[in-house]
Amino acid sequence: xxxxxxxxxxxxxxxxxxxxxxxxxxxxxxxxxxxxxxxxxxxxxxxxxxxxxxxxxxxxxxxxxxxxxxxxxxxxxxxxxxxxxxxxxxxxxxxx
Numbered sequence: 676x677x678x679x680x681x682x683x684x685x686x687x688x689x690x691x692x693x694x695x696x697x698x699x700x701x702x703x704x705x706x707x708x709x710x711x712x713x714x715x716x717x718x719x720x721x722x723x724x725x726x727x728x729x730x731x732x733x734x735x736x737x738x739x740x741x742x743x744x745x746x747x748x749x750x751x752x753x754x755x756x757x758x759x760x761x762x763x764x765x766x767x768x769x770x771x
């Protein structure tokens with residue numbers, strides 16, 4: 676992870692933040708592109724990724740590709756859009 680952080684910082688310091696957006700995952704990528712998810716996990720040395728800020732309409736965190744990607748949508752989105760969804764989708768222990 677040190678290399679990723681160092682290189683990311685160099686890109687930002689050079690004023691090229693747009694390059695990070697091209698490399699980093701956009702909305703829906705982990706849910707819809709399992710090969711890209713697997714490559715991301717391999718490159719970061721991770722077994723799963725947990726993310727948020729992508730509203731979903733499930734009472735529990737959304738899981739993709741056998742739990743390799745977990746969407747813990749933030750409760751603020753639910754409040755903002757006046758959806759009466761339980762907070763379990765926002766806060767809770769990670770599934771195994």
